[in-house]
Amino acid sequence: MAQRYYIVGNWKMNGMRTALPEARAIDRAAQRLPKVEVAVAPPVTLIAAMREAVENIGIGAQTCHSAEKGAHTGDLSAAMLRESGVEFVIVGHSERRADHGETDAMVKARAEAVQAAGMGVIVCVGESEAQRDAGEAEQVVARQLAASLPGSADRLSVAYEPVWAIGTGRVPSIEDIAAMHKRLRSALAQAYGEAGAAVRILYGGSVNGNNAADLLSVAEVGGALVGGASLTADAFVPILAAAAELA
């Protein structure tokens, strides 16, 4: 494939300073696997320490506010996150959409704020189990994507994460992932023209060392967004190794 696989660990609300040795071990593995682009999005509290601890992996944040500053207690702006040491931000994760009521319009505004601050952005989309069972997954996700995408494809990645596959050990069939990623690729072409071809589409949801090679082999899968299996080097490195093997 033309682009390097992009493998991103989303630590969610996990990790105290005692987790830094895991980040260091992931960093050492990434150094040995230059064909793979590796990143971790730790909780905000670990960003500064992780910046000191690693050299070979990207560091990201898991959400941000769309405003530059102001009366938004508890929120962080894209510029603040950038200053704290991250180079990308995940927006629109289904847990943010569910726990904090983030709408497509909010996700779009956040993605644009991240780009305006000069960082990469990963926009997440995905269907619920009921939507999948109703045969509506592709339409729902394409609609969600169209409404969540920023105006520009600059430093943009998209993560397809079926809600029912997150943390459950269940993954869609290879055929279903292929069909969805194909659909997302054409939605990106519609939104951005030729620039849409450079946008990486990651798969997320119960990715682990055993299934990574199969999932990453699917056409239009340009990487993975990994939750549980990114928290330790023992679980994450086999995923990076699988990506390196395919590169």
Ligand SMILES: O=C(CO)COP(=O)(O)O
């Ligand atoms: O939500 C995810 C990554 O953002 C996926 O989580 P799991 O890998 O734990 O299923």
